[in-house]
Amino acid sequence: MNSFSSVLLARYDQNKRDLPWRRTKDPYLIWLSEIILQQTRVVQGLAYYNCFSERFPTPRALAEAPEDEVLKYWQGLGYYSRARNLHAAAKSMQGEFPRTYEGVRALKGVGDYTAAAVCSIAYDMPYAVVDGNVYRVLARVFGIDTPIDSPAGKKQFTELAQKLLDKKRPGDYNQAIMDFGATVCTPAAPQCLVCPLAAVCRALADGRVEQLPVKAQKTKISNRYFHYIYVKQGENTWLHKRGAGDVWQNLYEPPLVETKTADGDYGTAPAHRRWFGRKRALLRVAPVKHVLSHRVIYADLSEITLPPSAPVPEDFMAIPVRELKKYAVSRLVQKLLEKAGVL
Ligand code: SF4
Structure with missing residues (x-):
């Protein structure tokens, strides 16, 4: 030895x-x-x-x-x-x-x-x-x-x-x-x-x-800006299962609109228009910073109240709010929902 x-x-x-x-x-x-x-x-x-x-x-x-x-x-x-x-x-x-x-x-x-x-x-x-x-x-x-x-x-x-x-x-x-x-x-x-x-x-x-040790390349860090919208529809809320090719594949989250800059207006984004028309959401949780290995995410959460008759978009599901806990979500979404007092 x-x-x-x-x-x-x-x-x-x-x-x-x-x-x-x-x-x-x-x-x-x-x-x-x-x-x-x-x-x-x-x-x-x-x-x-x-x-x-x-x-x-x-x-x-x-x-x-x-x-x-x-x-x-x-x-x-x-x-x-x-x-x-x-x-x-x-x-x-x-x-x-x-x-x-x-x-x-x-x-x-x-x-x-x-x-x-x-x-x-x-x-x-x-x-x-x-x-x-x-x-x-x-x-x-x-x-x-x-x-x-x-x-x-x-x-x-x-x-x-x-x-x-x-x-x-x-x-x-x-x-x-x-x-x-x-x-x-x-x-x-x-x-x-x-x-x-x-x-x-x-x-x-x-x-x-x-x-020491020496590293040849510095890891590039990019910023992203997420705007989550918590939907209140009677006893229900909406969740979406994230797809492949990005962070948190197969985890659940509320409707999300991403903007390119911190002050981008997500309310006019095509996805937002498709889901909620011209109705605006009210800010519930101010931006929080969430650090991942190669990116920093700034995320806020707003709330929107919809009538029971409003259609649920194809890639979302309406679930009872009391069952939110059963779904696997990212730590960021958990933090936002807790701050908003719904989890
Ligand atoms: S092995 Fe690490 S901790 Fe030990 S003397 Fe060298 S640099 Fe210091």
């Missing part, structure tokens, strides 16, 4: 948190935890993991559930394509989780990282994970300035990670390096003063901790 991995493993053994997915070797449950924990903090992911694994304890239970129910269990976690992929992957398993790396890698929504994590943790297979934490730790400890988002960087870091992997305890080693990156060698304010790798860390010796 090399000294790099022995330091990380010793630290991991001492500080290891007792988490339910660390007490099992069931590949299905480990896969579930890995998907939930992508882009989600452990504290938040834990509650979802517990509910999800209780309701869907096996691939078969998940495969047989309706998609609306799976999305409802996922509500609030964000990145809903993860839930849809999870469901599609469970359906493809025919009751049994794959037993080879290739089989796991072929599951919908599983990339190199997740396949390596699941196979090393559940099956003790020697596959090193390379995620954001691993890139950061390796770039700093070994002083590597190849951009991590370039093909050359991906190759270099993957090869190094594979070389450093502890072949006897691959699952623990992978968790140890990711845990180290998440708690000690963090993106901002890493704890170099108490770091067990400080003596061998190249970036620390060269005063380059802040500059």
Whole structure:
């Protein structure tokens, strides 16, 4: 075992948190935890993991559930394509989780990282994970300035990670390096003063901790402006199921009009005219800012009262307001409906 991995493993053994997915070797449950924990903090992911694994304890239970129910269990976690992929992957398993790396890698929504994590943790297979934490730790400890988002960087870091992997305890080693990156060698304010790798860390010796890892491209962030209209039609309100090709596929939401600018007049937009004619909605919730990975959404919510005879447009459904809670909605829609006092 090399000294790099022995330091990380010793630290991991001492500080290891007792988490339910660390007490099992069931590949299905480990896969579930890995998907939930992508882009989600452990504290938040834990509650979802517990509910999800209780309701869907096996691939078969998940495969047989309706998609609306799976999305409802996922509500609030964000990145809903993860839930849809999870469901599609469970359906493809025919009751049994794959037993080879290739089989796991072929599951919908599983990339190199997740396949390596699941196979090393559940099956003790020697596959090193390379995620954001691993890139950061390796770039700093070994002083590597190849951009991590370039093909050359991906190759270099993957090869190094594979070389450093502890072949006897691959699952623990992978968790140890990711845990180290998440708690000690963090993106901002890493704890170099108490770091067990400080003596061998190249970036620390060269005063380059802040500059590593290097990224070639900056992520472009775009702004979007959403105007939701909450319909009051007797006891009912209108909901629409979002389609493919945009955020929140298959989640529900009230009628939405998007404008190109913050001060765009959504009341004159063709969709608004089609649904409500010249009738204007009253603003109930002033714009809130909602940050996603590649975009910032500014959204407000207005209310419109319609007579019971007003026709419900084809792609909407009228549902009793008291049943709103049953539908999976994005966190943004949940926030707006709560602020408006209807959820
Ligand atoms: S010394 Fe600092 S930069 Fe180097 S590995 Fe430790 S925490 Fe990271």
